[in-house]
Amino acid sequence: MKYSHEIVIELPREKVVELFNNQENAFKWMKGLDKWDHLSGNPGETGAKSKMVFKSKRGEMTIEEEITRMELPDVINFVFTSKGVKNWNDNRFDIISDNQTRWTQNNVFKFKGMVWVVSILMPKAFKKQSLANMHDFKSFAEGAEKS
Known part of the structure; x- marks a missing residue:
């Protein structure tokens, strides 16, 4: 499955990238993120690997993250792997104006096992x-920024 989304953030690109690239901030906006442990490589650089643990009403989910391309402020790419799912995630940050940034995210998913069945029955759930x-x-x- 492949799809793209884009949104406009009412901040300069420099600020958007600074906030996005700060691991501690992820706990403030990624719902359910409970732990984020560094596994290997230099944190925040291409090749770095981490383990993220999310908790929800449905239980716990572990996702391994690998940074595959780090060329900020323009691009940061990841590969996320969890049970039955692999997601190649390409993020681009473009300047629209002094106070606006376009964030484009391209996703490619590969599924195995029961997750493949879910992806066929509910493809919109991943996009949503x-x-x-x-x-x-x-x-x-x-x-x-307002705080």
């Missing part, structure tokens, strides 16, 4: 979740 995460970051970032 990605867009919700982007809007959660936008709300956090724009709110953080």
Whole structure:
């Protein structure tokens, strides 16, 4: 499955990237993020790997993250891997104006096992979740600037 989303954040690109690239901020906008442990590589650089643990009413989910391309302020790419799912995630940050940034996110998903069945029955759920995460970051970032 492949899809893209984009949103406009009412902040300069420099500020958007600074907020996005700060791991501690993720706990403020990624719903359910409970732990984030560094596994290998230099944190915040291409090749770095981490383990993220999310908790929800449905239980706990562990996701491994690998930074595959770090060329900020323009691009940061990840590969996220969890049970039955692999997600290549390409994020681009473009200047629209002095106080506006376009965040474009391209996703490619590969599924195995029962998750493959879910992806066939409910493909919109993945797209909806990605867009919700982007809007959660936008709300956090724009709110953080006002604080």
